């Protein structure tokens with residue numbers, strides 16, 4: 284557990300460079316981790332301008348350890364379902380052309396009764412106003428409770444009662460589950476591995 288003194292505060296534009304560096308050191312496989320530092324900083328500046336609320340956990344030594352970014356957006360389940368289904372069809376067509384084997388695989392997924400995307404709360408319209416954009420903890424401070432502390436603080440400060448997070452990582456999904464999120468579905472994003480989790484006042488939706 285975290286034994287050092289720390290505080291959690293809303294991030295400022297001047298934190299962007301450090302946050303970008305932490306991001307790069309923590310995420311091994313990620314589109315942003317391919318960027319050089321300058322481009323990554325620009326990306327983070329854009330995030331700030333793009334109205335992402337960042338909260339940072341900072342040690343008393345002023346070292347930034349963890350941060351979470353949350354956007355305000357309407358997440359409409361019905362719309363998302365339509366989007367995913369459209370992608371299914373596109374992928375099937377593409378696979379048809381590429382190879383019969385891939386086509387069979389896609390078809391099996393579509394027909395599988397356990398396919399989450401197809402059963403994505405069909406017919407149910409749920410608008411979720413917040414989305415967690417990212418949570419990152421510096422590698423040497425991971426598994427000490429920092430990410431959870433930061434996320435909980437942000438959720439409390441923003442008065443969030445319902446929120447969504449989308450991730451490609453099973454590890455990250457397990458972290459979010461520990462923070463009170465529930466797996467809503469395994470959605471299709473072209474790679475079959477986008478996990479959608481939601482938090483809705485502690486209730487699975």
Ligand SMILES: CC(C)(COP(=O)(O)OP(=O)(O)OC[C@H]1O[C@@H](n2cnc3c(N)ncnc32)[C@H](O)[C@@H]1OP(=O)(O)O)[C@@H](O)C(=O)NCCC(=O)NCCS
Nearest residue numbers: 417418419420425426427428429430431454455457458461
């Ligand atoms: C995911 C990440 C943010 C977790 O941060 P962290 O500070 O290490 O997490 P915490 O120590 O606060 O863990 C909180 C809980 O989640 C659990 N947890 C954290 N990472 C986990 C993992 N990889 N697998 C399973 N459980 C995990 C912890 O055991 C802890 O459980 P507890 O509350 O029962 O004690 C961090 O590992 C990270 O920065 N990873 C790289 C970036 C990333 O993938 N971010 C998520 C996608 S945006």
